[in-house]
């Protein structure tokens with residue numbers, strides 16, 4: 304089995320869907336994971352926000368806009384007189400969710416997941432239908448049933464053991480050799496829909512690859528492969544041919560947009576190679592991430608937006624280990640992702656990803672005896688395998704608040 308993953312940008316219009324079909328035509332033993340089309344997840348977040356504000360008509364208006372967008376793609380692919388009944392049904396379910404839900408803020412994450420999951424349900428329904436009519440017969444997999452996640456919404460981890468049983472049963476029960484499933488979504492033990500975190504489709508594909516012992520996983524993207532830097536920020540960015548799992552995970556963790564950070568572990572566990580390949584050219588080499596590469600030979604530069612927390616212990620007791628434990632446990636209980644830590648006797652700086660829960664965590668820490676300053680609009684820059692020249696070019700910026708170096712990497716947090 305091979306696993307192919309197509310992100311939202313690769314299926315944002317009919318041309319993208321046709322291109323997907325050209326890539327998969329003639330393949331068998333293939334599991335295709337697809338994201339929501341284009342910017343659909345953002346649009347559905349807008350539906351959720353309208354629901355949150357109690358504005359039902361705005362929510363319905365936004366659903367209609369999303370329907371119209373998908374309708375344009377269907378018209379172009381199959382003709383304006385064709386309706387895909389399942390797509391219309393999905394939109395009707397979505398409208399009913401908005402109409403019938405009595406929204407309570409304590410259930411915000413449940414409703415968020417329920418609503419945004421429609422993006423992937425719709426995209427895979429359209430694509431599976433189109434492929435079935437155009438030479439690629441396939442079986443549509445409902446990942447809400449096939450992926451069992453933990454009982455947590457908006458950023459759920461997948462339970463590998465439970466998922467293996469379900470997913471294999473699904474595959475074995477079908478005589479298809481090509482499967483189409485949604486990225487990003489799963490189902491909780493209580494039967495509700497969960498999502499795996501924004502951009503989580505890569506992680507979905509990696510779980511499928513792990514569970515089915517795939518020979519490889521390919522991510523088809525609108526770039527030539529993995530670059531050693533974001534060309535918008537660092538002008539001399541170049542493509543990396545081969546990369547280790549460790550360098551890739553470090554890049555992803557530091558904020559490289561190329562692959563979701565959770566993707567690597569399930570692949571590495573079974574030494575499954577990951578290819579990042581250009582959507583526009585099936586035969587180009589892209590970048591290969593495998594177990595037999597040692598390290599990248601080019602410096603890798605990554606930049607990521609952060610929120611910086613500066614904690615000051617009121618009783619001057621940061622030297623006590625239990626204080627550290629308290630802080631990390633509190634952040635962890637809110638699933639706040641920590642990227643960089645810097646401490647002195649009385650101060651602790653922590654750079655974290657933006658999250659809905661930071662203010663709650665800050666109030667809890669305040670109650671524990673910390674003065675907490677929250678500094679927004681900062682960014683973390685990581686230069687892995689930095690050179691002297693790069694060090695001198697970047698490390699003396701007066702906007703830098705924290706700077707850390709190890710033999711392999713230079714990392715700093717600076718104001719934007």
Ligand code: ASP
Pocket residue numbers: 310311338339344345422486487500501502503504505
């Ligand atoms: N559609 C989801 C998102 O945009 C998941 C993904 O694209 O990987 O976040």
Ligand code: MG
Pocket residue numbers: 310311312338339341344502
């Ligand atoms: Mg997406």
